Each structure stands twice: as structure tokens, then as C-alpha cells.
Amino acid sequence: MSVPFFYEPKLINANLPFVLSETTSKHCVQVLRMKVGQPLNLTDGKGNLFNASLISADKQKSVALIDKTSFTPQSNSCNSIGISVLKNADRFEWMLEKITEIGIIEIYPLICKRTEQQRFRYDRMQQILIAAMLQSEQVWLPVLHEPIDVIKLIQTASHPQKLIAHCEDDAKNTINTLQSAINTLILIGPEGDFTPNEISLAMNNSFLPVSLGNTRLRTETAGVVAITLLANRS
Numbered sequence: 658m659s660v661p662f663f664y665e666p667k668l669i670n671a672n673l674p675f676v677l678s679e680t681t682s683k684h685c686v687q688v689l690r691m692k693v694g695q696p697l698n699l700t701d702g703k704g705n706l707f708n709a710s711l712i713s714a715d716k717q718k719s720v721a722l723i724d725k726t727s728f729t730p731q732s733n734s735c736n737s738i739g740i741s742v743l744k745n746a747d748r749f750e751w752m753l754e755k756i757t758e759i760g761i762i763e764i765y766p767l768i769c770k771r772t773e774q775q776r777f778r779y780d781r782m783q784q785i786l787i788a789a790m791l792q793s794e795q796v797w798l799p800v801l802h803e804p805i806d807v808i809k810l811i812q813t814a815s816h817p818q819k820l821i822a823h824c825e826d827d828a829k830n831t832i833n834t835l836q837s838a839i840n841t842l843i844l845i846g847p848e849g850d851f852t853p854n855e856i857s858l859a860m861n862n863s864f865l866p867v868s869l870g871n872t873r874l875r876t877e878t879a880g881v882v883a884i885t886l887l888a889n890r891s
Contacts, residue, residue: 660696661684661689661691661698662697662698662791662794663681663685663697663699664700664701664702664790664798665681665699665700665707666702668699668705668707668723673723674720674721674722675709675723676719677718677719677720677721679717679718681719682715682716682717682718683716685711685714685719686714686719691714692711693711693713693714694710694712695711696710697709697710697721698794699721699723700790700791700795702787702790702798703798704728704731705726705727705728705796706726706727706729706796707723707725708724708725709721710722710724729797732760733839734837734841734888735762735840736762736842736843736884736888737762737763737816737841738763738764738765738842738843738844738845738884739764739767739805739807739810739814739842739844739845740752740764740766740767740844740845740879740880741767741768741771741845741846742767742772742774742776742804742847743773743774743848743876743877744774744848746774746778748875748877749766749877750781750782750785752876752877752878752880752881753785753789754785754788754789755789755880756799757790757793758792758793759881759884759885759888760795760884761799761884762797762799762800763842764799764800764801764802765802765842766782766802767805767807767844767845768804768806769851770854771846771847771848771849771850771851771852772847773847773848775804777803779801779803782801786799786801807851810844811844811859811864812858812862814842816842817839817840818836818839818842819842819843819844819859819862819863819865820832820841820842820843820844820865820866820867821843821851821856821860821865821867822845822846822866822868822869823846823850824850824873825850825856829866829867830866830867831868832868832869832883833886833890835865835867837890841887843883843884843887844859844864845879845880845883867883869886870882
């Protein structure tokens with residue numbers, strides 16, 4: 658049986674008793690029926706993994722003793738995405754879950770000229786990232802930014818490699834031919850694509866146009882495909 662995995666952002670010290678959050682305590686005691694002495698893994702979402710054991714089982718404030726700590730540095734190939742907010746929130750949430758499982762480090766929800774929905778439930782989206790991180794047993798929680806105007810991101814992004822996936826019939830690069838092991842930002846537009854002005858501005862700010870394949874993809878599918886391709890560059 659696998660050891661349960663939990664997110665505790667305020668973890669600091671090893672070899673000391675730690676009072677678990679009410680959310681984690683409730684899940685341990687009421688959902689998993691954990692008993693004193695059982696092992697659990699904790700992460701702060703910043704690369705640290707804490708192997709611990711339960712020394713007090715209470716549904717509001719269980720206590721764990723941290724036995725061992727390890728740190729996993731982020732990969733040299735750190736991928737970020739700027740992707741349009743979607744009218745259908747369920748599809749956007751699905752995309753967030755999948756790219757977190759794949760290993761995204763940073764997410765910029767975009768407001769573009771053709772974005773249909775500008776309402777963004779940040780707290781809910783953050784919880785989806787946490788759940789996906791735990792489900793895939795990772796120790797880095799992706800950074801979720803507040804929605805940003807695509808023009809502002811294009812003008813301020815400082816990532817060493819900047820890409821834009823659009824649907825215009827222009828010459829495009831293939832992702833697997835681009836330099837790997839480099840911090841990369843890729844932009845994905847809304848349903849209806851980026852406007853010609855947004856595309857032109859991006860290319861004038863050193864964004865390289867890239868292809869995601871031969872078929873036209875939904876925004877959320879394009880996000881998953883893009884991060885998969887970036888993560889698997891040789």
C-alpha cells in the first residue's frame with residue numbers, strides 16, 4: 658500500500674513534531690482512518706519531501722513526527738505556459754490538472770482580445786494544482802499567477818526561450834528541434850486564436866512561432882500537447 662501524500666506549505670523543521678493542518682488531519686483520520694504510528698509523506702511544494710509518522714490522530718489537529726527530509730531540485734528544463742482563460746471552466750481545470758501531472762512550473766492565465774471569459778476563480782484553480790501535484794507525487798507546486806493581459810506578458814516576459822503557438826499559415830518551428838534544458842515560456846491563445854496584432858507583437862518581442870501538429874486543437878488540448886512536447890525534448 659502506498660504512503661499517503663499531503664501538502665503542508667508551512668513545514669520548516671525536521672526531527673520535530675508538526676501539527677498538521679485541519680484539512681490534512683481530517684483526511685488522515687476521517688477518510689483514510691489512519692492510526693498512530695502509520696507513515697505519511699508531506700511536501701511544502703518547494704522541492705522538499707518530509708517522511709513522517711503519525712504520533713497523534715485528531716480530525717482537527719493531528720501531529721506528525723518528521724523522520725527524514727530530502728530535497729529535489731527543479732529540472733534544468735523548466736517550462737512555463739501562458740494560456741487563455743476559457744469560457745468553459747471545466748475544460749480549463751482539466752488542462753491545469755494534466756499539465757501539473759506532466760511537470761509545469763509556472764502558469765499565466767491570459768486575457769486576450771478574443772478571450773470570451775474573464776472571470777477566474779483563483780482559489781479553486783490553486784486547489785486543483787495542489788491535488789494534481791499530490792496525485793502525481795511531486796514536490797514542486799506550479800506557480801499560478803493572477804490573470805494577465807497577453808500584451809503585458811509579451812512585453813515583460815524575460816524567459817530565455819519564448820514561444821507562441823498560433824494558427825496562422827506562417828513558417829513555424831518544431832518544438833523537438835529547439836534547444837532543450839532551458840527555461841521556456843509558451844503562449845497558447847483562446848478559441849479563435851490570437852489576433853494578428855498579438856502574434857506580430859509577440860514575434861517582435863523575440864517569441865518564436867511553433868507548430869503543435871497538423872490538426873487544429875482546442876485551447877486546453879493545445880496546452881497539454883505543448884507541455885508534453887516541451888517536457889520530452891531530447
